[in-house]
Amino acid sequence: METTATNKPSLLLVIIAFATIYVVWGSTYFFIQMAIGGFPPMLMGALRFLTAGVLLLTWCLIKGDKVWVKKDIRSSAISGLLMLFTATGGVIWAEQSLPSAIVAIMVSANPIWFVALDKANWKVNLGNKSTVIGLIIGFAGVILLFAEAIIKSMNGSMTSTQVFALLLVMVDPIAWSAGALFSKKSSGTAPARVSSAWQMIIAGLAFIIAALFHHEFSSFHVSQVPAKAWMALGYLVFFGSIGAFSAYIWLLKVRSAVQVSTHSYVNPVIAILLGVLFAHENISILQLLGLLIILFSVLMVNVTKYSFKKRIKLPSPKKSNSSLPAYRIGVAAEIKSVVA
Structure with a gap:
């Protein structure tokens, strides 16, 4: 995606990019769970991001982009490790033991952390009553979700592994928000596709190290991977990574981080619909209440920023x-x- 000659992005491209991260990323939670049904989690992450990154970098070379700028690669390495390896890796790991819809609900707190970590705008953001109230309500929603998990673990209906997975996905939004803010503030003159390519390649290499550490290669056999896992991996590569992630990085260049973070409103809804309809996942009333509280808090945090x-x-x-x-x-x- 490119901007016009006046350095202002096409309105149509902005709409398409937002629609992509709204819908496609909402579906990736479902397809991640499908993919790890046939691939070890860290190896799946490596295959997804290395494949997508190499394909996108090849396209950048064909387009004549400058892809070997050290400063751009270094910035992409930091943001890629935070967003894709730490945050997305946590999601992949958590979905081994948690329903995809629950993971999506927990990650919906992303915009709250965007405000909390955006130190340059603390004076503006935290000086607004609706923002402060929204932050308090949002954390209350997350605590509500986690409190239910603790109760379930105490009565034996939730294992310690699942509780750890919930803790992990509570940290994921922090890593993602930090990486996205760093990517926005350190973006150079390179096109967004170059940044996306390096972020995915570097994250993919980190996933390989993690897969080696967990001895995933020794237990993996290509012949045992079901067709639906391959299809899910293909969807994650082309739609979730090359399509949606590239759109996200481009939007960070042309729109505010808070506006771009609105994908967190829609993603959990898409994830819940797919999980309930196709994976037969069960969502409790308390979990839905937690989702509504978090989404309401995100609206409160950002309400003053969405006025046209x-x-x-x-x-x-x-x-x-x-x-x-x-x-x-x-x-x-x-x-x-x-x-x-």
């Missing part, structure tokens, strides 16, 4: 050289702010 109306400073009639009346200048500026 912006304050417009109209030029003084005495100083303005424009032949247009002041009210027409204001209307034109308002339309421009909405489209932008």
Whole structure:
């Protein structure tokens, strides 16, 4: 995806990119669980991100992009390890013992951490009452979900492995938000596709090390992988990584991190629908309540940032050289702010 000659992104491309991360990423939780039904978790992550990264880097070379800039590679390494290896790796690991819908619900706290970790905007964000209230409500929702897990573990309906998996996915949004903010602030002049390619390649290499550490290669046999696991891996490579992740990195360059994080509103809903309809997962009333609380808190945190109306400073009639009346200048500026 590229911007126009005036360095302003096409509105159609922005809409397509948002639609991609909204729907496709919501479905990846379901397909991750399907893929690890045939692949060891860390090896699956390695295959997914290395394949996607190499394919995308090849495309970058064909397009004539500068792909060997050390500064860009170093920045991509940090953000890729945080977002893809730590955060997504935690999701992959957790889905061995938890339903995909539950993992998606826990990860829905992403936008809360975007605000909490965006130190440069603390004064603005934390000076807003709705933001502070939203943060408090959001953490209450996460605690509600985790409290249910503790109760279930105490009465024997949830294992210690599942409780550990829940702890893991509580940390994942922190790593993802930190990586995304770093990617946005350290992005250079390279196209988003170059950053995405290196992030995936470096994360894929880290997954190989993790797979070796867990002795996954010795127990893996290609012939034993079912067809649906291969199809799920293919979906994750082309749609979840090359398509959605590239769209996400591009959006971080052209839109605010808070706006881009709105995918967390839709992803859990898609994940729950797929999990219930196709994987026959059960979602409790308390878990749905936790989801609603988290989503409401995210809305509270970001409500002031989603207003399309912006304050417009109209030029003084005495100083303005424009032949247009002041009210027409204001209307034109308002339309421009909405489209932008």
